Amino acid sequence: MRVALIAITKHGVSHMVELAKKLTASVEDITVITSEKFAAQVEVLEAKNSGCKTIVYKGAMRPQVPDIFNSFDQLIFFVSLGAVVRLISPHLKSKEEDPGVIVVDDAKQFVIPMLSGHIGGANYYAELVADLLGATAVVTTASDVRNTIAVDILGRDLGWRVEAPKINITRVSADVVNEEPVALVQESGSTKWWKYSTPLPKNIQLYARFEDVDFDKIKSLLWITNRVVDIEIWNKLEERLVVYRPPKKITLGIGCDRNTPLSTIERAVDEALTKLNATIDEVEHIATIDKKGDEIALLEFAKNNGKELQLFSAEELAKVEVPNPSEVVMKYVGTPAVAEAAALLVAGENQEQLLIEKHKCRGEDEKNATVSIVLMKE
Structure with a gap:
């Protein structure tokens, strides 16, 4: 994971240096980026062999953004949210390609994952950064604030692969967060995918076999399996099926x-x-x-x-x-x-x-x- 920390103010740089020192325990590839005005503050990181790299640029930050956006997996800005929106908006592609983007305010009170919260990992890193800085993570993705299943990344930390068209993931995610009846069939893989201390939401119905599902009573299906899923099943469920493939032995x-x-x-x-x-x-x-x-x-x-x-x-x-x-x-x-x-x-x-x-x-x-x-x- 290539992580960039970017700051443009006196206090922002101070918080960035603090985070860089603490983050090295969790992340190997860290680069801190700021203007030449604050070069002395960040270059001390390299001098002390902290494991962090530094980039010091001249002039405005805007010309640096294209390279930064395309060179790192996670961007953590100590810059105002509005400014970051304007800086990165011309470079957005898709949630499958864009890096995770996080914003930390100048008083390090709040940590906001603003882009690629799930697939890009911004939600995870926002929680980590907030913990390291003693701040509050402001997570806004519906599945996280509702303590329900994140359809696009279910089982990712267990090595599961998602198998479904993008439209299926969008449709099924909507059914999950809108509390529509959703069947979850688990025929393989680890059962340790539920990460919350609260029970599974009532709209998620668990089944051990695909054949046990009553399709007249559900809107969507999450299917964890190593079976071959026939085209007839995809056609029958149209845009309401997402399949997960746990690693097989x-x-x-x-x-x-x-x-x-x-x-x-x-x-x-x-x-x-x-x-x-x-x-x-x-x-x-x-x-x-x-x-x-x-x-x-x-x-x-x-x-x-x-x-x-x-x-x-x-x-x-x-x-x-x-x-x-x-x-x-x-x-x-x-x-x-x-x-x-x-x-x-x-x-x-x-x-x-x-x-x-x-x-x-x-x-x-x-x-x-x-x-x-x-x-x-x-």
Whole structure:
């Protein structure tokens, strides 16, 4: 996180220096910015090896704003709110791109997150700054002041990814803060997402399964899941669905023809992961049959992704019950399944669900690779 502190008055610079010293315990990349008039006050930070960088500019601050706005993730101004509005307004793009912007008054009484409160993190940093300065954070986003769910960042600190068009997030957020009936289905992920000491608002109805929701009684749906969400469901709920993807722990079982190219294996895995909206970073184990222990492409694939290629004998794999046994595979390698059985076996007692049974990929050289994916218990 790149944080810039900006001040243009005597008292503002004093408060900025105070904050910079205290903020270094929480933030590594801090830059303090002021005019040459106050250079001596801020340069002492670098002289004392505080960990802060300094920028001292000549003339007016307005010409500095474009670079500041585009170079940092969080801007903390010790400047009046109105002045900051005029300074940054020409540079606004979207809440997905803009930095968080916070304003602290000249008496350090109030800390106001004025831009990108959720996605940009301004609300979080405003609370932190207020605590460090002994000030009051003035947070105005409805979900925060109402102690309800912030739809756009639910589970972000747990590593969840939001999956929904922008219009869905806007519509569902409105339903949440306007106390319309909203279903929250949690089928995966940590349950420690509720951060308030107060109970969940009464308009939020909790469900353990999507199938249990009575859609005639709700306006919107928040769905925490690792399931594949069919297009029919998106169409049915129109702009009233937001899906959250907690990090998964998954295993890959891979089978392939002898001398299958690395590119074919990579494509097979990528296609299978894409079906699940998963990434290679969520893969815990990669496994195959021991007869493929010298398969160069498999070894390279595992190494490239920081994993050990785990091997099982045909006898071990043959004991695993799979949905798609093959007599042809049995004839050639001594087990009715390689990919499915390997993915299940390497997951062991932690296996929860076979998410991808057999995803096949044929390369231009007619060599085949097959991938199976198992979800592990959390």
